[in-house]
Amino acid sequence: MARRSNNDGLGKAQSLLSTAFPRVILNDTTLRDGEQAPGVAFWIDEKLAIARALARAGVPEIEVGTPAIGVHEIAAIRAIVAADLPLKAIAWCRMRLDDVDAAVASGVGMINLSVPVSDVQIAAKLRGGRAEVLDRITSVVNYARMKGLDVSVGGEDSSRASVDFLMEVVAVAKEAGARRFRLADTLSVLDPFTTFNLVAILREATDLELEIHAHDDLGLATANTLAAIQAGASHASVTVIGLGERAGNAPLEEVAMALVQISGRETGIIPSELVRVANVVSEAAKRPVPLNKAIVGGHVFTHESGIHVDGLLKDRHTYQALDPVVLGRDHDFVIGKHSGIASIKASLAKLDLCASTAELTTILARVRAHAIATKGAVTLEKLTAIWREVSDANTERHVTSP
Numbered sequence: 275m276a277r278r279s280n281n282d283g284l285g286k287a288q289s290l291l292s293t294a295f296p297r298v299i300l301n302d303t304t305l306r307d308g309e310q311a312p313g314v315a316f317w318i319d320e321k322l323a324i325a326r327a328l329a330r331a332g333v334p335e336i337e338v339g340t341p342a343i344g345v346h347e348i349a350a351i352r353a354i355v356a357a358d359l360p361l362k363a364i365a366w367c368r369m370r371l372d373d374v375d376a377a378v379a380s381g382v383g384m385i386n387l388s389v390p391v392s393d394v395q396i397a398a399k400l401r402g403g404r405a406e407v408l409d410r411i412t413s414v415v416n417y418a419r420m421k422g423l424d425v426s427v428g429g430e431d432s433s434r435a436s437v438d439f440l441m442e443v444v445a446v447a448k449e450a451g452a453r454r455f456r457l458a459d460t461l462s463v464l465d466p467f468t469t470f471n472l473v474a475i476l477r478e479a480t481d482l483e484l485e486i487h488a489h490d491d492l493g494l495a496t497a498n499t500l501a502a503i504q505a506g507a508s509h510a511s512v513t514v515i516g517l518g519e520r521a522g523n524a525p526l527e528e529v530a531m532a533l534v535q536i537s538g539r540e541t542g543i544i545p546s547e548l549v550r551v552a553n554v555v556s557e558a559a560k561r562p563v564p565l566n567k568a569i570v571g572g573h574v575f576t577h578e579s580g581i582h583v584d585g586l587l588k589d590r591h592t593y594q595a596l597d598p599v600v601l602g603r604d605h606d607f608v609i610g611k612h613s614g615i616a617s618i619k620a621s622l623a624k625l626d627l628c629a630s631t632a633e634l635t636t637i638l639a640r641v642r643a644h645a646i647a648t649k650g651a652v653t654l655e656k657l658t659a660i661w662r663e664v665s666d667a668n669t670e671r672h673v674t675s676p
């Protein structure tokens with residue numbers, strides 16, 4: 275019973291955290307940064323289907339696209355806005371007046387105005403240095419506000435920027451009327467510890483909404499996103515199955531589930547919709563969901579190992595931290611090289627078959643040999659055939675024995 279009291283303690287701590295901190299807002303950018311993944315191009319009906327699936331999953335904000343790309347992109351954004359889904363549609367723009375005009379034509383109510391903030395990017399992309407960055411923020415954010423748009427200022431390559439300059443950027447953005455600053459780890463150079471420190475400094479310096487935008491080149495996007503939220507970020511950019519530029523972005527399903535599971539933070543995401551969203555995006559992007567993809571992969575609740583299956587059959591809490599039922603899924607057991615007697619017995623029971631202890635040992639040996647030879651799990655049909663061979667041989671032995 276010790277386990278139960280530990281869980282109760284954890285539950286209490288989590289509910290305290292939930293009341294102490296407001297809901298974390300996830301901003302899904304599958305339709306913008308996700309589409310920037312090489313070779314991915316969504317058609318308008320696919321964009322609408324993705325937006326609908328995200329709305330159904332309770333995602334409160336989505337980045338719908340980049341209006342400056344042209345009339346087709348604007349038409350797609352207009353179609354999503356016209357669908358009147360229960361989410362905020364945000365367009366991505368460069369820090370330019372003509373990009374703002376294109377966003378106005380797309381019908382969105384909020385934009386992310388992106389501007390390079392690291393010295394290396396400023397030197398390569400803008401002539402006027404840091405001063406030009408600040409001037410552009412002032413003029414373009416003011417212009418967008420005049421046009422009635424809510425504004426997030428996106429600091430491109432924030433993670434390689436001088437912290438002092440970031441503080442200036444944030445102050446000027448607020449002064450110009452922005453409501454949010456996006457800290458973009460564009461090149462994925464952060465780890466959770468530096469992310470926490472950086473966001474904590476910004477959190478202390480401003481009352482703007484803070485959004486973390488993490489990339490996954492080192493496999494740290496989810497961890498960095500959690501660290502940023504722990505340090506006070508109010509918003510997080512995510513994409514479905516992590517689809518995005520290079521190694522992609524922080525995956526929606528991982529961030530949503532880790533926040534509630536580990537940090538006790540609510541996002542409003544409906545877990546049982548996550549597999550559906552992943553399938554919609556996977557199909558439109560022509561990117562299969564890897565079997566071992568956290569939360570939504572086909573095999574993440576499938577067990578073969580004898581030790582784990584035996585434990586799960588006795589008490590699911592032995593090897594279950596995340597309850598698959600929350601995701602509308604369930605455990606699945608397969609038999610193969612790593613199976614033990616308990617899983618063979620359970621699989622035979624499913625087939626209404628039984629075997630003696632000696633027969634089970636023989637069946638297990640044959641199951642393992644078949645799995646090794648075929649490099650795969652053993653189907654129930656094959657198990658039935660093995661059971662028949664073993665029990666027939668046994669009957670023969672009994673019949674022919676003196």
Ligand SMILES: [Zn+2]
Pocket residue numbers: 307460487489519
């Ligand atoms: Zn990005």
